[in-house]
Amino acid sequence: MRSAETPTRPLRRDAERNRDRIVEAARTAIASEGIDVSVEEIARRAGVGVATLYRRFPTKEELIDAVLEDALGEICDAAEEALELEDAWAGFTSFLERVFELHVRNRGIKDVVTDDQHGHRRLDAARAELRPLIAEIIVRAQSQGTLRADFTKEDVPMIFWTGGRVAELTCSVAPELWRRYLGLLLDGLRADAATPLAHPPLTNEQLERVRRPGAR
């Protein structure tokens, strides 16, 4: 799952240690200050100079990728565990809950799932791993008749965007408010609450374009 190791000589011991410190510092810095933390701040937290950081990660985005890759991994774990629950609706809701808990613990996460700006090769790979899991969570709940039939996997990002926004805005004031929001939304996602929707879901291409505003 991790990036292919090129057969170059391994890092020197101090470099290895610093690399770990940098990623860890970036994780906590992003978690507490959001994706806009300055590179200086991350380096300061890691106890290294900026040049050291830049030797390991040629650009700030690459560093962020490394952090967010782990976060996506956690989401994958949540999806896998959701599929182990017998009650598909419980699996569906537990998956969403786990993701939102992650959001609160790590403010930066929303920028993984949303802005795909920082979507490089490895992130794409993790996302590819996640996609079929999500599809399975959905069809399972639909075939058990609990999740509304017109809900699609392309609707999931929409839920992450919105719930993530609640979590992000309120995490310092009412860190669990997202549970209220999710409750309201889930009541609308149950099969027996369904009313025809006015608009179709995004297509995959549209989703790509939302995620990469820059891409031509």
Added chain:
Amino acid sequence: MRSAETPTRPLRRDAERNRDRIVEAARTAIASEGIDVSVEEIARRAGVGVATLYRRFPTKEELIDAVLEDALGEICDAAEEALELEDAWAGFTSFLERVFELHVRNRGIKDVVTDDQHGHRRLDAARAELRPLIAEIIVRAQSQGTLRADFTKEDVPMIFWTGGRVAELTCSVAPELWRRYLGLLLDGLRADAATPLAHPPLTNEQLERVRRPGAR
């Protein structure tokens, strides 16, 4: 509703005209590029120098206030018209729809309703005007038995935050996708879909703190 006119001499004719141009340019600039447009860009669109802009608005935030005040006014209009509909549920939904339409037309709006960073005196006044209207929209729909009883006016910002995020992210790709999101959410807001919620709504103080992260 406008700010009190201090009894100073009125603006010279050219100054008055430029002021209008600046506000209008700021409106369209923010609508198309978001709240992060540079002051230079706004001045360029208005056909004036930056110094002219700064003479009229001592800070970028003051200028943004002037723009957003109008936007809030439009939201008030939407609320008033919603109250004229006989069917309270239709009023409730039409209010939300109008606000989201505004979001799409003017990307900047989300930053009024959300970040209260730019919340100065006049904005506060407009907000105070809006609050009772929203309360009335809600209790009316609840007393008609269509809106779930545990929904409160403090939940409305949450809807704006979330729907605004959908509108903002997808406005260039699927400008009406928010209708799908709103459909899902409304299905969860109907009284007969209601299931007990896991978390209470925000209190007013919490709402204030969400809006003014900076305020001590």
Added chain:
DNA sequence: ATGTAAACGGAGTGCCCCCTCCGCTTTCTG
């Protein structure tokens, strides 16, 4: 018409941020 205060514009200032350069230090190899 004309004096004057108000208004104008664009060059300039200071700040912050991403990133690089380069002389010094540490680790690894034989």
Added chain:
DNA sequence: CAGAAAGCGGAGGGGGCACTCCGTTTACAT
């Protein structure tokens, strides 16, 4: 243990931004 290569940090380049200074121009009152 010694030489070489890899790693290190901090000063500084370059760019973008909000905002200001000041010599010139414009509108208005008499």
